[in-house]
Amino acid sequence: MSKYLKPYNIFLFIVIITFQIEAQNIYKRTLKLMGSRFDITVIAKDSTEANTHIDTAIDEISRIERLISSWDINSQTSEINRKAGIQPVKVDRELFDLIKRSLAISKLTDGAFDISYASMDRIWKFDGSMTKMPSEADIADSVRKVGFQNIVLDDVNSTVFLKLKDMKIGFGAIGKGYAADKAKSMLIDQGVASGIINASGDMTTWGKQTNGDEWKVAITNPLNKNKAFALLPITDGAVVTSGDYEKYVNFNGKRYTHIIDPRTGYPSTGIISVTVFAPKAELADALSTSVFVMGKDVGLNRINQLPHIECIIIDEDGNIFTSTNIKINKI
CATH class of the missing domain: 3.10.520.10 (ApbE-like domains)
Structure with missing residues (x-):
């Protein structure tokens, strides 16, 4: 009888596991x-x-x-934007680290990714209202305050400072x-x-x-x-x-x-x-x-x-x- 005991236990174990998996739903x-x-x-x-x-x-x-959120006036991100060109803002370590990683991606992509894109003037419209290209001067001016190099991080004090007045950061991307x-x-x-x-x-x-x-x-x-x-x-x-x-x-x-x-x-x-x-x-x-x-x-x-x-x-x-x-x- 003992020679059938182990196979029987193995079969029972498999049945139980299968039942547990099948009992799950999406x-x-x-x-x-x-x-x-x-x-x-x-x-x-x-x-x-x-x-x-x-x-x-x-x-x-x-x-x-x-x-x-940069839309929530009470968020730490909004506070960073309000104090742009004025003073550093102390933030939670979680937000600090997210900004730090964002700057690393900016360097990796030669600035193709940049959380300071939020400083950009919205001169391009994609709602069907545009009838002609913006001028070269307007396009150049639209990115005047954009540049991840102007985001200063203090690792010791967990502060973030935007060097330029009216500069902004955003996490849309x-x-x-x-x-x-x-x-x-x-x-x-x-x-x-x-x-x-x-x-x-x-x-x-x-x-x-x-x-x-x-x-x-x-x-x-x-x-x-x-x-x-x-x-x-x-x-x-x-x-x-x-x-x-x-x-x-x-x-x-x-x-x-x-x-x-x-x-x-x-x-x-x-x-x-x-x-x-x-x-x-x-x-x-x-x-x-x-x-x-x-x-x-x-x-x-x-x-x-x-x-x-x-x-x-x-x-x-x-x-x-x-x-x-x-x-x-x-x-």
């Missing part, structure tokens, strides 16, 4: 946070547990918004990714085994689906946004797509996107979609915009030098270019 909630659409998906045993976890993620994202990362981290700490945070295209995942398959992300075809041209698996990582297929203008036969180079004041040209895969949504968020600004050749070269980062670029003619270690199976 729960999703969609809402507006940070001025954008957020889709929060978790795997849980029932709706009560799922809603508790989703509420936790919402609270964390809302906390991040209160910290980094990194904030949603950061919030998604923080919500994901909190849910993992609370024992949520699997899920997705999708912050208007800034997507971060962990774990697997209930059937054991990896989560998959659809890459939108920018020439037909209702269709995807590829479906790629993603596990414990982030993917962010920046596209210009909805906001752009045409002047003199040339297409200008709403993604503007903070160094020159001119919109980016030549690319219509950039998708970046990275371990963190914060980094993928910042790099997707940066590659757009840097252009195909410089952008791919820079991505290929970074470990664990991959990229897909689609140019204005619909041609697809990828970083070295990514393979696309079209659908």
Whole structure:
């Protein structure tokens, strides 16, 4: 009899584990946070547990918004902007470190990413009201106060100082990714085994689906946004797509996107979609915009030098270019 005991116990163990996995379900909630659409998906045993976890993620994202929002007059970011050219502002270490990482990305991308873009005068309009190009003088003047080199950090005192009067910082190109990362981290700490945070295209995942398959992300075809041209698996990582297929203008036969180079004041040209895969949504968020600004050749070269980062670029003619270690199976 003993020779059947071990196999029986092993079989029983497998049945129990299988039952536990199959008992999990996918729960999703969609809402507006940070001025954008957020889709929060978790795997849980029932709706009560799922809603508790989703509420936790919402609270964390809302906390991040209160910290980094330049629209909230009570935020530390707004205080930094108010004291531009006047005096340094002491901030929470979390905000200080986010700004510090942002400056590192600015250096990495030669200023293609720059949180001081918020200082830019909004002379380009992508709502259909523009009838002609802004003048060269107006474009040059629009970026007069932009420049990450004018953001001074004091590591010891945790202060931030903007050198120029009326200079501003903003986290529009990194904030949603950061919030998604923080919500994901909190849910993992609370024992949520699997899920997705999708912050208007800034997507971060962990774990697997209930059937054991990896989560998959659809890459939108920018020439037909209702269709995807590829479906790629993603596990414990982030993917962010920046596209210009909805906001752009045409002047003199040339297409200008709403993604503007903070160094020159001119919109980016030549690319219509950039998708970046990275371990963190914060980094993928910042790099997707940066590659757009840097252009195909410089952008791919820079991505290929970074470990664990991959990229897909689609140019204005619909041609697809990828970083070295990514393979696309079209659908």
